[in-house]
Amino acid sequence: MTEAETKPARRSIGATRNPASQEAILQAAEAVLLENGLSGFSIEAVARRARAGKPTIYRWWPSQAALLLDVYHCRKKVDFNFPDKGNVRDDLRAYLKGLLATWQGTSGAIFRCVVAKAQGEPEAFAALSAYMAERRLQSRRLVEKAQERGEVRADVRPELVTEMLSSFAWGRLLTERLDISDEEVDAVIDTVLAGIVPRPAG
Amino acid sequence: MTEAETKPARRSIGATRNPASQEAILQAAEAVLLENGLSGFSIEAVARRARAGKPTIYRWWPSQAALLLDVYHCRKKVDFNFPDKGNVRDDLRAYLKGLLATWQGTSGAIFRCVVAKAQGEPEAFAALSAYMAERRLQSRRLVEKAQERGEVRADVRPELVTEMLSSFAWGRLLTERLDISDEEVDAVIDTVLAGIVPRPAG
Amino acid sequence: MTEAETKPARRSIGATRNPASQEAILQAAEAVLLENGLSGFSIEAVARRARAGKPTIYRWWPSQAALLLDVYHCRKKVDFNFPDKGNVRDDLRAYLKGLLATWQGTSGAIFRCVVAKAQGEPEAFAALSAYMAERRLQSRRLVEKAQERGEVRADVRPELVTEMLSSFAWGRLLTERLDISDEEVDAVIDTVLAGIVPRPAG
Amino acid sequence: MTEAETKPARRSIGATRNPASQEAILQAAEAVLLENGLSGFSIEAVARRARAGKPTIYRWWPSQAALLLDVYHCRKKVDFNFPDKGNVRDDLRAYLKGLLATWQGTSGAIFRCVVAKAQGEPEAFAALSAYMAERRLQSRRLVEKAQERGEVRADVRPELVTEMLSSFAWGRLLTERLDISDEEVDAVIDTVLAGIVPRPAG
DNA sequence: TACTAAGCGAGACGGTACGTCCCGTCTTGTC
DNA sequence: GACAAGACGGGACGTACCGTCTCGCTTAGTA
The missing domain is CATH 1.10.357.10 (Tetracycline Repressor, domain 2)
Structure with missing residues (x-):
């Protein structure tokens, strides 16, 4: 996160998924969830924190729930x-x-x-x-x-x-x-x- | 509910809680919850269904959760x-x-x-x-x-x-x-x- | 605008249109239009500048065009x-x-x-x-x-x-x-x- | 257009501009404009219709307006x-x-x-x-x-x-x-x- | 009997988040 | 080096609710 917030910003790496973005989003999602709780967990907040566009999130996770479950899977x-x-x-x-x-x-x-x-x-x-x-x-x-x-x-x-x-x-x-x-x-x-x-x- | 939706609308009965409103709101809350699920459950939806003003709900139930729990208690x-x-x-x-x-x-x-x-x-x-x-x-x-x-x-x-x-x-x-x-x-x-x-x- | 940006913020004045909001929005719209041109004119920008919520704008003007025309009418x-x-x-x-x-x-x-x-x-x-x-x-x-x-x-x-x-x-x-x-x-x-x-x- | 939509897709013809792409893009642009109006006219829509990559369009026309004017010139x-x-x-x-x-x-x-x-x-x-x-x-x-x-x-x-x-x-x-x-x-x-x-x- | 105070419906207010579309830029692999 | 493809960060769209506010009314209880 700290990196994500300070680094110059990721770009596309071509017509293929950027693992750096994926990782940044998962980390941001976890951080947002733990800091603000479920009621403060929103795609917008995750996008802000991950310095990612909302469409990038929706491209890979169909819903908040999917993202949440993915965070759970990756972490455990x-x-x-x-x-x-x-x-x-x-x-x-x-x-x-x-x-x-x-x-x-x-x-x-x-x-x-x-x-x-x-x-x-x-x-x-x-x-x-x-x-x-x-x-x-x-x-x-x-x-x-x-x-x-x-x-x-x-x-x-x-x-x-x-x-x-x-x-x-x-x-x-x-x-x-x-x-x-x-x-x-x-x-x-x-x-x-x-x-x-x-x-x-x- | 049907009554609530068609009747001309309750009014204040003076400087005291109107039980008819309370009941209408609880009934509406239950109906909304069962019909639309938790994700479709909102104070606005309950107010609409009960033909009640939002402040009337917030006056008596501090939060969505309080209303929800009250519905549960009353029903069971x-x-x-x-x-x-x-x-x-x-x-x-x-x-x-x-x-x-x-x-x-x-x-x-x-x-x-x-x-x-x-x-x-x-x-x-x-x-x-x-x-x-x-x-x-x-x-x-x-x-x-x-x-x-x-x-x-x-x-x-x-x-x-x-x-x-x-x-x-x-x-x-x-x-x-x-x-x-x-x-x-x-x-x-x-x-x-x-x-x-x-x-x-x- | 200057006022709108510094003043503590308008509130609802009851179940009736707030003329202060209306005026602030029209002024903001004009300012945004003149400063950023048509391509920089967006409802979001107007809302930000007027310190108004987007829904407040959409409540009274069905479209960007309607707002634009209203600005024109009021000004001329x-x-x-x-x-x-x-x-x-x-x-x-x-x-x-x-x-x-x-x-x-x-x-x-x-x-x-x-x-x-x-x-x-x-x-x-x-x-x-x-x-x-x-x-x-x-x-x-x-x-x-x-x-x-x-x-x-x-x-x-x-x-x-x-x-x-x-x-x-x-x-x-x-x-x-x-x-x-x-x-x-x-x-x-x-x-x-x-x-x-x-x-x-x- | 019909061709453009059904044909297997053009490829590069080497380190030189492909006139087939240029023509397909102009035709697609005209078609999109006439079918969807100005508000429905977007580079993405043209690219989709022409089966062209967005960069290909941006390479040859610096802006939406340039493409639009080019369409007008060619047609009249x-x-x-x-x-x-x-x-x-x-x-x-x-x-x-x-x-x-x-x-x-x-x-x-x-x-x-x-x-x-x-x-x-x-x-x-x-x-x-x-x-x-x-x-x-x-x-x-x-x-x-x-x-x-x-x-x-x-x-x-x-x-x-x-x-x-x-x-x-x-x-x-x-x-x-x-x-x-x-x-x-x-x-x-x-x-x-x-x-x-x-x-x-x- | 008149006054006051509170509850009522209604709905506007400043906001936040939603999920989608498009922007213009980029990189990849193919030709 | 041009091409199709498509992911990227970003920003605006128009909508749904949030919780707060003020309005005009109605009525119970007080003076």
């Missing part, structure tokens, strides 16, 4: 590695704690905005839905592997398990109560776990 | 009765199914908007927080009573139990996946239940 | 008094010289823009047409009175006479050759006059 | 032949009727735009001025020849005579009143003529 790119610690308890705990930890920073502020936007704009909703569907596919593997290992009963629906955890994290994110003790996390994990482990023989 | 007034069926399983099932069922109608659409607004506007967030705190107080009783009956272990945090269920419902509401089978509801309830019932002696 | 309000000097020659001379003189100032610059706009925008054209039609009605009286006095033949079409003079002035305005000697004016007047006075008996 | 190339019918009356009548007739077609629409553009852009004005100066030189010959034949008084300024006629035509063009009867044309011609023929001895 490395965040989510679905852990494989060898046992369910540790895997699920890492999954939930990872979610909560990630959202405590910048990513959380952005994702809240994405979820909020999705409640009013169909295209934002579609984008979020697609993202969530993909996430569900990834996270269900976590439980499936536990089932293969015999740690989790076969009649358990894998998605439901991770959904219970991620929903819990969503709830905390959207009500700004992410700051949660390890004991509480363990309590949640243990509760879920008790319901999905194989039943004792008796 | 009778909805939530915390059940007392004598055993935890039925109580929790009724609690979760009640939430999901309520939100499948008008209330859900409105509540989604409230949650969304809260992500961008501090006053909306405060209003939602206050509401949620109250809800948590009410719903924890449900678990506490079960603990008194010995159905639930004493070391279980009551709020955490209902939060897991209500978070699950939030997640479904915000991703438009409220249409859920009884089997899934049971799976969720059973999972949670397994984690909170007294442990077998062995 | 007192200019055109059709003379009645008792004889045709002096009347026509006063008519033509008045046109040329008026247009040598601000009014001319504005009217050129109005004519130019009219060549591209139907609504501007309509506005100009209406104005010209009214002008023709007024100016034909000049010749009709001369006909009543017997100074001009009855078979002469009154409009055609004044049109020849006003067209001449248009031509000079649009090619920036308004600076014309009295001899040339007299030559034009005498030429026209020779063609419309009663024919000698022989 | 053959139109104006100054008649020599042997007597002033017929010559002047042919001159005026020629002007009116020419402008009733495509040329008129284009010339209106040129005049309009000239009111806002100095370069367009310069181009129009140069063109008009040349026209005046040509048309004054018409009157000078009549003076040589003794049909017109020697003290008459030749330019003024043709200017009165051409101004009249300009006025009609710019107010879309070119559809004029022969009687009116004759009235104008006779009026001018009466003022310039030799005075009767008495």
Whole structure:
């Protein structure tokens, strides 16, 4: 940004997308969002900050929501590695704690905005839905592997398990109560776990 | 609404709030929200529909969010009765199914908007927080009573139990996946239940 | 303008047009037009200069052209008094010289823009047409009175006479050759006059 | 045009101007102007229609106005032949009727735009001025020849005579009143003529 | 009974942002 | 080095709402 604001200004690099502009816009979008919040987030503000023309933004992102989601994707790119610690308890705990930890920073502020936007704009909703569907596919593997290992009963629906955890994290994110003790996390994990482990023989 | 649109227009009834205006505005707000969605919800649109002046709205509701929340409160007034069926399983099932069922109608659409607004506007967030705190107080009783009956272990945090269920419902509401089978509801309830019932002696 | 730029800012004076805004906008429009020319004349520039919102301008003037024409009308309000000097020659001379003189100032610059706009925008054209039609009605009286006095033949079409003079002035305005000697004016007047006075008996 | 729109696209013919592009651009410019009017006339629209790159247009025409004037020149190339019918009356009548007739077609629409553009852009004005100066030189010959034949008084300024006629035509063009009867044309011609023929001895 | 004070509808006000179109400049790869 | 293509920063377009204001009215409560 600082560069963007002081440097002589980017130009076209021919009939092809200018990555410098793209990056400047994403950075500006993130900065505007974090400084002014969702209600202060506008394409105009981003364009001003990025020293970019509005049409340049609309050329590559069809809507505010698309830009928002792109910011989220780019920023959290490395965040989510679905852990494989060898046992369910540790895997699920890492999954939930990872979610909560990630959202405590910048990513959380952005994702809240994405979820909020999705409640009013169909295209934002579609984008979020697609993202969530993909996430569900990834996270269900976590439980499936536990089932293969015999740690989790076969009649358990894998998605439901991770959904219970991620929903819990969503709830905390959207009500700004992410700051949660390890004991509480363990309590949640243990509760879920008790319901999905194989039943004792008796 | 139809009345509001055709009738000659209300006037002041003196130096006191006109309940007819208040009601017309709430009705118009609900109608606008349901017809046009959150993105089409504006004070101007409500004023137009209610045949009310904008200052009349701003006089009684400090912000869009306040109006929204008021609509939600007025509409769901009778909805939530915390059940007392004598055993935890039925109580929790009724609690979760009640939430999901309520939100499948008008209330859900409105509540989604409230949650969304809260992500961008501090006053909306405060209003939602206050509401949620109250809800948590009410719903924890449900678990506490079960603990008194010995159905639930004493070391279980009551709020955490209902939060897991209500978070699950939030997640479904915000991703438009409220249409859920009884089997899934049971799976969720059973999972949670397994984690909170007294442990077998062995 | 100077006032408008420094004063604390106008507000609404209720559900009625604010004449101060109207005046500020007209003044700003004239100033912008004279300083930046037609190509630099934009509603945005006028709004900025008048410290007015764009919607306020669009509320009262449907188009750039309407605003332009209004500026012209307001500014030249007192200019055109059709003379009645008792004889045709002096009347026509006063008519033509008045046109040329008026247009040598601000009014001319504005009217050129109005004519130019009219060549591209139907609504501007309509506005100009209406104005010209009214002008023709007024100016034909000049010749009709001369006909009543017997100074001009009855078979002469009154409009055609004044049109020849006003067209001449248009031509000079649009090619920036308004600076014309009295001899040339007299030559034009005498030429026209020779063609419309009663024919000698022989 | 049709060709331009369907053909696969011209390419460079090496380090030299491609006449096919030039012609395609002029044709496209004329078509755009006639179909969409001056307000719809843009370099982008012309480039789209001609399947040409914008830089190609800017390379050869410095401005919209230059392109416009070039279109006018190319199209009316053959139109104006100054008649020599042997007597002033017929010559002047042919001159005026020629002007009116020419402008009733495509040329008129284009010339209106040129005049309009000239009111806002100095370069367009310069181009129009140069063109008009040349026209005046040509048309004054018409009157000078009549003076040589003794049909017109020697003290008459030749330019003024043709200017009165051409101004009249300009006025009609710019107010879309070119559809004029022969009687009116004759009235104008006779009026001018009466003022310039030799005075009767008495 | 008259006066006052507040609520009412209406809608204009200065603004901000929207999403689109065009400007004139640029760079790329092809011919 | 000219060409088609098209991205770039920029600016104006005309519209929708924002939240504030003033108007003229109506009426309840006070004096």
